Amino acid sequence: MELEPRPLTPEEQHVHDVVLEATANAIEAGKAKLHTHWWLEIGDPDFVLTPTNPRACQVWIGESGTWNNFGFGPEGAGTTFELWAKREDERDALLRDSLRAVIDGRFEIELRSRRSLFRRRPLPSWWIFGTFHGVNSGRLTYKRFPADPEDFRFAFGDQTPTSGEAQSVGPHRFEPY
Secondary structure, three states: OEOOOOOOOHHHHHHHHHHHHHHHHHHHOOOEEEEEEEEOOOOOEEEEEEEOOOOOOOEEEEEOOOEEEEEEOOOOOOEEEEEEOOOHHHHHHHHHHHHHHHHOOOEEEEEEEEEEEEOOEEEEEEEEEEEEEOOOOOEEEEEEOOOOHHHHHHHHHHHOOOOOOOOEEEEEEOOOO
16 A cells, blocks of 8 residues: 655765666667555655566566665566665665666576474475676675565566475566566
């Protein structure tokens, strides 16, 4: 649910401006739309970049001080990685480069399971890996645990594993905007 907008804080406005700068070409070409989503629960905004290509990756950017939340996938699905850097100029560059990787189709995700013991029974535990190609002079990979495979059905479709399976799924590379 969305709240009525309030003025952005200076920090939020700065992140919005970085997102707008990094995505301007895609927006001007009609390949994407940018809007601000206000979260009822926390009262903070996310800057949502939605591609016109349904096989490209939607992203949600939120300002969080020394990092930016980089969410991907439709609302209610996917996950968020924390793009962290000590200095603001480093965070800005990381955000710009990551957004451009997504727009250019250089972002992919992969689900990987690892077995763990729970009450002496082996159970798979899932991790999501997100890789930005062409960022930081190579590739930049983030991982997050735990990950529910159902949250990534938007990308993997019927390849999404059931809870009893232990395997990897993907990688799934999103198409360019």
